[in-house]
Amino acid sequence: MVIPQKAIDSVNKNKIGLKGPLATPIGKGHQSLNLALRKTFNLYANVRPCRSIEGYKTPYDDVDLVTIRENTEGEYSGIEHVIVDGVVQSIKLITEVASRRVAEFAFRYAVANGRKSVTAVHKANIMRMSDGLFLQCCREAAEKFPEVQFDEMYLDTVCLHMVQDPKKYDVLVMPNLYGDILSDLCAGLIGGLGVTPSGNIGENGAAIFESVHGTAPDIAGQDKANPTALLLSACMMLKHMGLGTYGSKIEKAAFEAIKNKETRTADLGGKATCSQFTDAVCRYVD
Amino acid sequence: MRIKQIYPTYRQTRCLHYSQSSLALSSAKEHSPLVGTKPVNTVTLIPGDGVGAELMGSVQMIFKQIGVPVQWEELFVSETSSSRSASLDDVLKSIRKNQVCLKGVISSGHGVSGVSGELETLNMKMRRALDLFAYVVHAKSIPGLLTRHNDLDFVVVREQLEGEYSALEHESVPGVVESLKIITRGRSERIAKFAFDYAIKHGRKKVTAVHKANIMKLGDGQFLQSCEEISELYPSIALETMIIDNCCMQLVSNPWQFDVMVMPNLYGNIVDNIAAGLVGGAGVVPGENYSEDYVIYEPGARHSFHEGVGRNIANPTAILLAASKMLAHLNLHHFSSALSSAVYEVFKSGKVRMRDMGGQATSIDFTKAILQAIRL
Numbered sequence: 001m002v003i004p005q006k007a008i009d010s011v012n013k014n015k016i017g018l019k020g021p022l023a024t025p026i027g028k029g030h031q032s033l034n035l036a037l038r039k040t041f042n043l044y045a046n047v048r049p050c051r052s053i054e055g056y057k058t059p060y061d062d063v064d065l066v067t068i069r070e071n072t073e074g075e076y077s078g079i080e081h082v083i084v085d086g087v088v089q090s091i092k093l094i095t096e097v098a099s100r101r102v103a104e105f106a107f108r109y110a111v112a113n114g115r116k117s118v119t120a121v122h123k124a125n126i127m128r129m130s131d132g133l134f135l136q137c138c139r140e141a142a143e144k145f146p147e148v149q150f151d152e153m154y155l156d157t158v159c160l161h162m163v164q165d166p167k168k169y170d171v172l173v174m175p176n177l178y179g180d181i182l183s184d185l186c187a188g189l190i191g192g193l194g195v196t197p198s199g200n201i202g203e204n205g206a207a208i209f210e211s212v213h214g215t216a217p218d219i220a221g222q223d224k225a226n227p228t229a230l231l232l233s234a235c236m237m238l239k240h241m242g243l244g245t246y247g248s249k250i251e252k253a254a255f256e257a258i259k260n261k262e263t264r265t266a267d268l269g270g271k272a273t274c275s276q277f278t279d280a281v282c283r284y285v286d
Numbered sequence: 287m288r289i290k291q292i293y294p295t296y297r298q299t300r301c302l303h304y305s306q307s308s309l310a311l312s313s314a315k316e317h318s319p320l321v322g323t324k325p326v327n328t329v330t331l332i333p334g335d336g337v338g339a340e341l342m343g344s345v346q347m348i349f350k351q352i353g354v355p356v357q358w359e360e361l362f363v364s365e366t367s368s369s370r371s372a373s374l375d376d377v378l379k380s381i382r383k384n385q386v387c388l389k390g391v392i393s394s395g396h397g398v399s400g401v402s403g404e405l406e407t408l409n410m411k412m413r414r415a416l417d418l419f420a421y422v423v424h425a426k427s428i429p430g431l432l433t434r435h436n437d438l439d440f441v442v443v444r445e446q447l448e449g450e451y452s453a454l455e456h457e458s459v460p461g462v463v464e465s466l467k468i469i470t471r472g473r474s475e476r477i478a479k480f481a482f483d484y485a486i487k488h489g490r491k492k493v494t495a496v497h498k499a500n501i502m503k504l505g506d507g508q509f510l511q512s513c514e515e516i517s518e519l520y521p522s523i524a525l526e527t528m529i530i531d532n533c534c535m536q537l538v539s540n541p542w543q544f545d546v547m548v549m550p551n552l553y554g555n556i557v558d559n560i561a562a563g564l565v566g567g568a569g570v571v572p573g574e575n576y577s578e579d580y581v582i583y584e585p586g587a588r589h590s591f592h593e594g595v596g597r598n599i600a601n602p603t604a605i606l607l608a609a610s611k612m613l614a615h616l617n618l619h620h621f622s623s624a625l626s627s628a629v630y631e632v633f634k635s636g637k638v639r640m641r642d643m644g645g646q647a648t649s650i651d652f653t654k655a656i657l658q659a660i661r662l
Contacts, residue, residue: 060538095462129456129465161563188538
């Protein structure tokens with residue numbers, strides 16, 4: 001299973017992509033297509049802004065943070081082997097190049113989006129060499145951006161405080177696995193994967209924005225799906241392309257539609273179908 | 287055939303499943319001198335770093351006031367102030383002799399080579415030397431302590447000797463570091479069996495195995511396989527499996543679904559902390575370390591709270607609840623329940639409240655309130 005050459009050419013030409021969910025069949029043995037996309041376009045940073053959605057109440061209503069996750073290495077290198085029967089070794093790879101790249105991106109993102117601070121999340125007390133290297137790269141990147149405040153915090157401390165007081169956090173940057181876990185934790189705070197946007201940034205300006213929920217085959221074709229995640233990802237895309245005014249307008253309209261029970265979709269406890277929600281957003285934009 | 291192979295290896299069940307009291311009684315008889323007419327248990331006490339010394343003070347004060355028959359063997363242990371610290375050998379000797387220990391948090395330094403210049407922390411060395419393979423955090427809501435989710439009561443069982451904490455790292459070429467995560471069938475089976483035994487002993491119905499086997503197919507795959515095999519020995523306990531990222535999402539949106547959870551080292555660290563945060567923070571959750579022969583009780587979320595040193599603001603609840611669990615293990619059930627009931631009563635009445643409850647009470651105020659609430 002490979003990505004069709006046409007798709008590769010298209011993304012290389014246009015540089016920006018918007019993607020819906022892609023299922024990876026379990027047990028088929030071939031590499032997931034999501035992973036293939038990441039490798040092909042060298043998508044090194046995964047960005048997930050998490051903001052509490054006005055109108056969709058969760059126990060956490062003051063979340064406004066961004067998780068930036070190194071997307072190419074770490075624990076997801078896929079390098080594993082059975083050394084002797086019953087003993088498995090999985091290799092976590094941390095390189096200076098990748099760590100530096102994502103750290104500098106995090107600071108540039110903070111500056112570009114008016115964020116005040118970047119926190120490096122790590123476990124360098126336990127994984128002294130690997131996370132130590134990651135942390136060192138973050139510290140060096142911080143020196144290049146003195147206008148942005150820099151903090152470092154242990155992963156477990158972040159988790160502990162995140163569920164008690166998430167408004168403490170602004171931009172968080174971290175290696176692959178922690179990023180995967182923390183970004184999903186934060187998505188859970190604001191309402192789940194159905195309302196969470198996500199962007200993957202590659203080198204040379206390439207970027208693919210996507211919704212991170214599943215393919216939901218059970219409701220496909222029934223006009224029931226909630227397009228919020230994909231819509232917000234598209235808004236992120238517009239901001240990335242310099243069309244931020246449009247992005248903000250659509251975002252605001254989407255939040256208005258969610259506020260109203262009549263126009264929000266069933267998964268958020270509302271009554272609207274997918275097309276009804278879409279119509280409402282179009283109305284609110286005007 | 288498989289069942290016969292597994293069962294005899296797991297003598298650790300002795301410390302939980304068969305009879306805590308028999309183990310405790312044997313320790314009381316063999317190792318403790320008689321003081322007056324009551325046998326006294328000797329317990330190793332390690333205050334730890336940060337606010338550890340202050341918090342131990344709370345425990346010692348209460349124990350003395352209510353006449354708990356426990357004698358402390360105190361050892362100063364620190365990785366960050368290693369020159370003043372007792373040697374690892376002395377610590378191990380003490381714990382092996384007393385078999386029960388109450389400890390604060392020992393900080394690990396961080397950075398490319400840590401404080402000691404070694405890759406393995408002092409905590410890891412202790413755990414490995416004593417074979418403390420299981421770490422148990424009981425996340426239980428405290429009525430009166432306002433949190434976003436109430437009435438929680440679940441248990442996190444964490445394998446704490448292997449996984450990502452192997453301390454096996456190397457720099458293959460400059461700027462390229464490999465860190466090894468080790469998962470073995472033996473230890474996976476052992477922790478799974480511990481979790482199921484724990485579930486049986488405490489009347490629990492479900493064990494959730496947390497993993498990332500979709501990505502770490504061999505490593506976490508082995509862990510998952512071990513859980514599935516062990517679960518077949520326990521038809522009355524349901525096994526559920528859940529990927530760690532989904533698990534974190536579920537913990538913040540629907541934590542009531544969880545009963546007993548079992549997982550490898552790093553995920554355990556994460557889930558322990560999320561669990562502590564959900565029920566009120568690092569100051570209120572106890573932790574227990576088990577090997578086949580020893581138990582070490584400590585604050586569940588393992589944060590030394592350096593910022594709180596000397597300010598009399600650290601919450602003694604976690605260490606007091608840990609001490610209460612220790613008393614139960616020593617077969618001093620009357621003292622154990624009197625202590626935990628007193629803690630719960632102080633929270634419920636809401637008259638004396640510390641910072642994390644929106645009040646101004648100091649550690650000492652809170653300790654005194656708990657002491658006053660003890661009914662023997």
